[in-house]
Amino acid sequence: LNRVQSLPKGFIWGGATAAYQVEGATKVDGKGKTMWDDYLQAQGRFSPDPASDFYHRYPEDIALSKKYGLNAIRLSIAWTRIFPKGYGEPVQAGVDYYHRLFKECLDNGITPYVSLHHFDSPKTLFDDGDWLNRKNIDYFVDYAKFCFDEFKEVKNWFTINELISLAFSQYIQGNFPPNHHFDVTSAIQAQHNELLAHARVVNLFKDGGYDGRIGLIHVLQPVYPYPVTPENQHAADLDDAFMNAFLLDGTFKGEYTPKTMKLINEILDANDAHLDIQLGDMDILKKASTRNDFFGLNYYQPSFFAAYDGDSTNTFNGTGTKGTTSFKFKGVGQAVKNPDIPTTDWDWNIDPEGLYDILKRVSIEYPNIKEIFITENGLGMKEDLPEGVTDDTIIDDPKRIDFVDQHVAALLKARSEGVNVNGYFIWSLQDQFSWANGYNKRYGLFFVDFTNQKRYVKKSALWYKELADTMPK
Ligand code: BG6
Structure with missing residues (x-):
């Protein structure tokens, strides 16, 4: 605990949420459909309603945040609550909801950090090509x-959450709609177009002189060769270019460096794929590249890669990740298991060193990054309510405490070596709906009984509070 006394006053200690994963109420107050609604219904595996019913119960979750020492929350605005089709006339009920929510946060001393897009493109725009259009x-x-213009009370904005997760899950892995597999042209184009969208919004924010700060969120997955050989190193470099470097370059350098493009072109050539960069695009990225006030870094796990010389295949079954499923990407490499690295209930690698490595790397390679927040990090687990539960039952989750403790230690180590990381948001504040895993993968500090929406405190929340209380005020 004493370690956190080295943190600066005002260090951000938050919990993260995303509109579609917590709000529920997907059919009320004029909300439009996202790309997920019909898709989930057709799959029939799980429904986004009621999620954590945050649309109605946000005061309870904000009160818990306050009680357990948090000083910030990550939220996202559901584009479709405001513009049901993504454009047109705003829906007043949606606008009012977010004003009420932000007021509740601010009245309780919880600073809202707000994303404009968290995996929930309006269905109308999705049908029209989503980011490819x-x-x-x-x-x-x-x-x-x-x-x-509307939400002047919000002073901290993120444009888009995890640009790669969209591009990769939609067009390579195929576990997000529209379920394309190894469509390399779409995946790289989506990355570029999302970067353009981000950069245009940053430029608008800065040129418009809005009061506040703005950035974006990338999930970074360091890629290590395993075992270490020159061939495997090259496979890891290729995967890194596709998953990390292309987006980092575009965001913080405003150009795709020759080193990155050499690797990307190798992947494109092997897959007969291409990237369309239009005249003026790079000027937009360049202009925005020095204007991000902060960088939100989501970190869960590294991946381990080996060389592979065959066609693309993926036995992804809806619950694993490419880190441990047999994921083979033509022209890139194959994901392999490193037996020395422990894994979660979902076979995600647990490796806090990866967080330290990636923090060091971005701070060295991308000097335009002014300030970093860990905007997501946490442990997804299978958890049940114990027998004979009462309102006062505390759910025991020692593995989560251990996970967060190790990752906060990695953050502190990077900080002590000069990396300007000034906040940590646990994923997630309360148990939520998980995109590919529904309701049985829990990340929260607060347990949600999805049958009646009751909240129970987990031991990790008590631990989180102790840490918050120990930090300099
Ligand atoms: C991040 C997302 O990729 O990972 C979250 O921003 C997501 O929305 C989280 O829930 C964990 O992923 P999963 O698949 O375990 O829910």
Whole structure:
């Protein structure tokens, strides 16, 4: 605990949420459909309703946040609550909801950090090509401007959450709609177009002189060769370019460096794929690249890669990740298991060193990064309510405490070596709906009984509070 006394006053100690994963109420107050609604219904595996019923119960979750020492919360605005089709006339009920929510946060001393897009593209725009359609970037910019003009109480903005997760899950892994597999052209184009959308919004925010700060969120997955050989190192470099470097370069350098493009071109060539960069695109990225006030870094796990010389295949079954499923990517490499690294209930690698490594790397390679927050980190587990539960039951989750403790230690180590990381948001504040895993993968500090929406405190929340109380005020 004493370690955290080295943190600066005002260090952000938060909990993270995302609109579609917590709000529920997907069919009320004029909300439009996202790309998920019909898809989930057709799958029939789980429904986004009621999720954690945050739409109605946010005062309870904000009260818990306050009680357990948090000083910040990550939220996202559901684009479709405000513009049901992604454009047109705003829906007042949606606007009012977010004003009420932000007020509740601020009245309780919980600073809201707000994303404009967290995996929930409006269905209308998704049907029209989603990020692959450049017209949709215009709609995103209009929606962002509306939010900046309307929600003046919000001072900390993120444009898009995890650009790679969208591109990769939609077009490579196929576990997000529209379920394309190894469509390399779409995946790389989506990355570029999302970067453009981000950069245009940052430029709008700065040129418009809005009061507040802005950035974006990348999930970074360090890629290590396993075992270490020159061939495996090259496979790891290729995967890193596709998953990390392309987006980091585009965001914080405003150019795709020759080193990154050499690797990306190798992947494109092997897959007969191409990237379309239009005249003026790079000027937009360049202009925005020095204007991000902060960088939100989500970290869960590294992956381990080996060389592979065959066609793409993926036996992804909806619960694993490429870190441990047999994921083979033509022209890149294959994911392999490192037996020395422990894993979660979902076979995700547990490796706090990866967080330290990636923090060091971005701070060295991307000097335009001014400030970093860990915007997501946490442990997804199978957890049940114990027999004979009462309102006062505390759910025991020692593995989560251990996980967070180790990752906070990695953060502190990086900080002590000069990395300017000033906040940590646990994923997640309360148990939530998980995109590919529904309701049985729990990350929360607070247990949610999804049958009646009751909240129970987990031991990790008590531990989190102790840490918050120990930090300099
Ligand atoms: C991040 C997302 O990728 O990982 C969250 O931003 C997501 O929305 C989290 O829930 C954990 O992923 P999963 O699949 O375990 O829910």
